[in-house]
Amino acid sequence: MALITLRQLLDHAAEHGYGLPAFNVNNMEQIHAIMQAADAVDSPVILQGSAGARSYAGEPFLRHLIAAAIEMYPHIPICMHQDHGASPGVCMRSIQSGFSSVMMDGSLLEDGKTPASYEYNVRVTRQVADIAHACGVSVEGELGCLGSLETGKAGEEDGHGAEGELDHSMLLTDPDEAADFVQKTQVDALAIAIGTSHGAYKFTQKPTGKVLRIDRVKEIHARIPNVHLVMHGSSSVPEDWLAIINSYGGDMGTTYGVPVEEIVEGIKHGVRKVNIDTDLRMAATGAIRKHLAEDRKNFDPRKFLKEATKAMSGICKARYEAFGSAGMASKIGKVYSLEQMAKRYEKGELAPRVS
Numbered sequence: 001m002a003l004i005t006l007r008q009l010l011d012h013a014a015e016h017g018y019g020l021p022a023f024n025v026n027n028m029e030q031i032h033a034i035m036q037a038a039d040a041v042d043s044p045v046i047l048q049g050s051a052g053a054r055s056y057a058g059e060p061f062l063r064h065l066i067a068a069a070i071e072m073y074p075h076i077p078i079c080m081h082q083d084h085g086a087s088p089g090v091c092m093r094s095i096q097s098g099f100s101s102v103m104m105d106g107s108l109l110e111d112g113k114t115p116a117s118y119e120y121n122v123r124v125t126r127q128v129a130d131i132a133h134a135c136g137v138s139v140e141g142e143l144g145c146l147g148s149l150e151t152g153k154a155g156e157e158d159g160h161g162a163e164g165e166l167d168h169s170m171l172l173t174d175p176d177e178a179a180d181f182v183q184k185t186q187v188d189a190l191a192i193a194i195g196t197s198h199g200a201y202k203f204t205q206k207p208t209g210k211v212l213r214i215d216r217v218k219e220i221h222a223r224i225p226n227v228h229l230v231m232h233g234s235s236s237v238p239e240d241w242l243a244i245i246n247s248y249g250g251d252m253g254t255t256y257g258v259p260v261e262e263i264v265e266g267i268k269h270g271v272r273k274v275n276i277d278t279d280l281r282m283a284a285t286g287a288i289r290k291h292l293a294e295d296r297k298n299f300d301p302r303k304f305l306k307e308a309t310k311a312m313s314g315i316c317k318a319r320y321e322a323f324g325s326a327g328m329a330s331k332i333g334k335v336y337s338l339e340q341m342a343k344r345y346e347k348g349e350l351a352p353r354v355s
Ligand SMILES: O=C(COP(=O)(O)O)[C@@H](O)[C@H](O)[C@H](O)COP(=O)(O)O
Pocket: 024, 050, 051, 052, 053, 083, 084, 157, 158, 159, 160, 197, 198, 199, 200, 231, 232, 233, 234, 235, 236, 275, 276, 277, 278, 279
């Protein structure tokens, strides 16, 4: 069984200078697509389940689908990560159900809508880190609220994202505060706010450095070079799939995502985990619309779901290659068990290095 922790994966990524896409999963087709692509290019994998995924599929289904991927691809290290835990309780339940990594998002209060104070964020994140690390499980924290620097608003998301308009000080992570936060919480990875947001509607035009602040990634990395950074809301919103969706009856407006080359620039400056959900949703929707429009007699869902899987897999393969994780699965070697990771935390081997 190749269940791996986020910490071990990101340490390897930092050592070899690559980044990993973290794909959101809700159903079997997404998992097939991600795993087929990873198998084809020899990439390690992060499968992440959001609160929305848990309520869509149900926690046991999600857990068993990921377990099936681990069983079917024993040669590929797979991290089972819980995306955006709104409270320590949510994270504890994920640890109990077998996730090897959890995100405690204390940038917002438990309602997932109200921006939290710095002190609250430090307190809940540290609480999760203490317990998770005792179980060998990794922890991602978030500092700064995700949202658009064009509008001050969080992106479209299922029940998680700041409400109202936020000012730039809340939408951009401060490098000194990031150092203090990592030191106080002991997180393994830090999600930062740099102008990205969840969903398809991130930017009204191709983003410039004013609204997509890769320069802020560089400043944070310069301040805490040994900390693994995470970019949320990092779908690229592929123009080709947008066109296919709209030419087969869809009605998505003009919109722009995070260009792959900007993510690659971030990876050169400490970004190790890149969250992607929307791109796979768009590829699946486009492929299904196209198939159903072109084969109007078909009533076998397996046919259009296969097309969706193929389309999503194409995106996954392209991201593994662009981020440099292709070819890395077989280089990881020994995978530490959760018990071994717990011992490493206990010995202080994994304490963050923040000067
Ligand atoms: O960053 C993320 C995805 O970014 P993206 O929209 O693909 O640019 C994820 O962390 C989100 O949490 C996820 O897309 C939310 O999913 P649901 O809550 O809708 O399931």
